[in-house]
Structures are given as structure tokens and as C-alpha cells.
Amino acid sequence: MHNVLRELRAQRGLSQGALGDALGVSRQTVNAIETGKYDPSLPLAIKLARYFGQSVEEVFLIDGPPAP
Numbered sequence: 001m002h003n004v005l006r007e008l009r010a011q012r013g014l015s016q017g018a019l020g021d022a023l024g025v026s027r028q029t030v031n032a033i034e035t036g037k038y039d040p041s042l043p044l045a046i047k048l049a050r051y052f053g054q055s056v057e058e059v060f061l062i063d064g065p066p067a068p
Helices: 005-011 016-023 027-034 042-051
Strands: none
Touching: 005 027, 016 027, 016 042
């Protein structure tokens, strides 16, 4: 599963730690999600999507990265 979390976070100028603090998770969790080493729970995926005003499907892409 691919995600655009890093891009969304960068657009807001947030560090991994700041995003983690806002969502109640560690910086390491944010890093693991961004690098694809960890798929978040459904509640966390929903929190991430809502934080950025996106749908879960816009943040987490099952079919890989979007076409250019």
C-alpha cells in the first residue's frame, strides 16, 4: 500500500514529531507509515485523513502511486 502522507505533511510544514503529537502517536509511527513499513489501524488511518481534510482513499492508495 502506498500513501501520500509525507507529501501532505510537507505541504503543511509539519515535522514527523509534530504530526505524531497532533494524532497521539510517536514520531516513529509516522515514519513507519510514511516509509510503508507499517500499515495503520483503521481508526488511525481515519484520523490521518481527517487531519488533512482528505478521504482515507486519497491518503492511502492500494494500487500504488498515482499516475503522473
